[in-house]
Amino acid sequence: MDYKVIKQELSRSDVSLVAVSKMHPVEMIQELYAYGHRDFGENKVQELVEKAGQLPKDIRWHMIGHCQRNKVKYIAPFIHMIHSVDSLKLLREINKEAAKAERVIPCLLQIKIAEEDTKYGFAPEEVKSLLASETYSSFQHIKIAGLMGMATNTENTTQVRMEFKRLQHLFQELKATFFKSDNGFKEISMGMSGDYKIAIEEGSTMVRIGSLLFGERVYA
Numbered sequence: 103m104d105y106k107v108i109k110q111e112l113s114r115s116d117v118s119l120v121a122v123s124k125m126h127p128v129e130m131i132q133e134l135y136a137y138g139h140r141d142f143g144e145n146k147v148q149e150l151v152e153k154a155g156q157l158p159k160d161i162r163w164h165m166i167g168h169c170q171r172n173k174v175k176y177i178a179p180f181i182h183m184i185h186s187v188d189s190l191k192l193l194r195e196i197n198k199e200a201a202k203a204e205r206v207i208p209c210l211l212q213i214k215i216a217e218e219d220t221k222y223g224f225a226p227e228e229v230k231s232l233l234a235s236e237t238y239s240s241f242q243h244i245k246i247a248g249l250m251g252m253a254t255n256t257e258n259t260t261q262v263r264m265e266f267k268r269l270q271h272l273f274q275e276l277k278a279t280f281f282k283s284d285n286g287f288k289e290i291s292m293g294m295s296g297d298y299k300i301a302i303e304e305g306s307t308m309v310r311i312g313s314l315l316f317g318e319r320v321y322a
């Protein structure tokens with residue numbers, strides 16, 4: 103496990119690590135927990151909830167995968183951050199369930215930055231109209247803490263870098279337009295096992311790393 107090496111690398115650039123534990127057993131999470139790691143990411147609500155039930159309560163759980171609206175209620179009471187907010191409808195549901203749980207849930211808006219045809223995420227123009235909308239301003243129980251993006255899965259590092267740059271530029275633009283005096287808009291969640299070094303060079307504040315930490319996932 104490369105945990106210590108990766109942590110050291112990230113600490114030099116003040117980037118935080120979300121350890122993506124999807125499809126790996128709780129024992130592997132406990133191993134990193136014993137080193138003091140607390141931030142773990144899952145991409146499915148059911149798996150996240152099951153694991154959270156078996157593990158210490160001070161783990162900060164990050165939802166990083168597409169989230170169905172009818173499942174928000176299961177994570178709203180405890181989720182630390184939702185990285186994968188990809189529609190206004192989902193944001194409305196999170197706001198509703200967070201209100202019931204008497205919480206404010208930190209959310210990242212997922213942006214489509216990849217060339218490849220990905221299913222989820224906002225186009226940059228959509229995100230601007232969302233942030234300008236009255237509906238959005240009425241939400242009291244969500245906090246937009248930044249942006250998330252996934253680069254194209256390709257060996258072409260020039261393209262990957264360009265996509266990360268795109269996210270960084272959009273972040274700066276939104277910050278200047280909608281979050282000028284709001285220091286809570288600060289996260290750029292980008293970079294995975296294969297591209298996190300490029301992501302850090304392009305301004306990532308949070309990387310989501312799975313296979314480098316836990317090994318390859320076995321898809322049944």
Ligand SMILES: *Cc1c(COP(=O)(O)O)cnc(C)c1O
Pocket residue numbers: 122124145166167252294295296310311312313314
């Ligand atoms: C699985 C996943 C990751 C981690 O992928 P690795 O290549 O294993 O590091 C990061 N982000 C999201 C959204 C994922 O689904």
